[in-house]
Amino acid sequence: MKSSTPPVSDTAAPPAAGQPGPGGTSETRVWDVPVRLFHWLLFLLLGVSWYTGEVGGLDEMTWHMWSGYAVLALVLFRVAWGVVGSTTARFGHFLYGPGEAIRYAAGLARRKPPHYAGHTPLGGWMIALMLVCLLVQTGTGLFANDDIFTEGPLVSWVAKETSDWLTTIHKWNFELLLVLAGVHVAAVAFYAVVLRQNLVKAMFTGRKPLDADAPRAPLRFVNPALALVIVACAAGGVWLLVG
Numbered sequence: 025m026k027s028s029t030p031p032v033s034d035t036a037a038p039p040a041a042g043q044p045g046p047g048g049t050s051e052t053r054v055w056d057v058p059v060r061l062f063h064w065l066l067f068l069l070l071g072v073s074w075y076t077g078e079v080g081g082l083d084e085m086t087w088h089m090w091s092g093y094a095v096l097a098l099v100l101f102r103v104a105w106g107v108v109g110s111t112t113a114r115f116g117h118f119l120y121g122p123g124e125a126i127r128y129a130a131g132l133a134r135r136k137p138p139h140y141a142g143h144t145p146l147g148g149w150m151i152a153l154m155l156v157c158l159l160v161q162t163g164t165g166l167f168a169n170d171d172i173f174t175e176g177p178l179v180s181w182v183a184k185e186t187s188d189w190l191t192t193i194h195k196w197n198f199e200l201l202l203v204l205a206g207v208h209v210a211a212v213a214f215y216a217v218v219l220r221q222n223l224v225k226a227m228f229t230g231r232k233p234l235d236a237d238a239p240r241a242p243l244r245f246v247n248p249a250l251a252l253v254i255v256a257c258a259a260g261g262v263w264l265l266v267g
Contacts, residue, residue: 056113056230168190177267
């Protein structure tokens with residue numbers, strides 16, 4: 025878990041955290057390409073999973089399962105990237121203690137929250153919660169059944185009663201994911217309308233306007249080639265599991 029002290033690493037130095045200063049703002053590189061691609065691919069795949077799960081049907085459920093496999097591979101990649109990836113992608117950079125989260129929430133309520141180069145203390149814990157829920161969702165889906173024509177690839181590993189129980193968790197957990205997604209969208213809208221911070225644009229460009237006078241800590245950006253290796257390993261592992 026991260027303390028309130030900004031991380032230090034070995035390359036360029038965008039602001040990490042602090043109060044707005046008189047020096048204005050500057051566009052600063054914050055998000056690497058792997059994190060941005062993960063975000064938007066996950067957004068699309070969750071839409072596919074929701075639509076195909078709601079519509080049902082043999083063809084739709086086939087797509088539902090394939091989208092689930094892709095989500096699982098993405099989440100496995102993101103967990104690994106949270107350990108070895110760029111500074112702002114690492115769990116150690118954005119998982120703050122409860123005191124820091126409370127201080128940030130207090131500043132947010134006053135509409136004067138401290139600035140962070142990457143995820144805020146509240147946003148960081150939201151990311152962690154989403155990843156846990158996604159692992160639960162994809163993991164239970166491997167053992168789920170619909171009592172008609174669709175079964176998860178690992179359903180034979182467990183008893184029918186266990187499969188039914190995991191299917192129930194799979195359904196209710198997706199409702200939780202929808203709630204979390206709604207909170208995320210509401211937070212992005214709040215930042216855009218109230219705080220005048222365009223988080224959507226930042227997730228496309230990788231750059232955020234940060235206070236020029238904020239305390240600075242270097243950020244390190246890992247070669248995206250490592251991300252490709254991790255994605256290939258994650259996808260291969262999922263393929264071996266479900267094949």
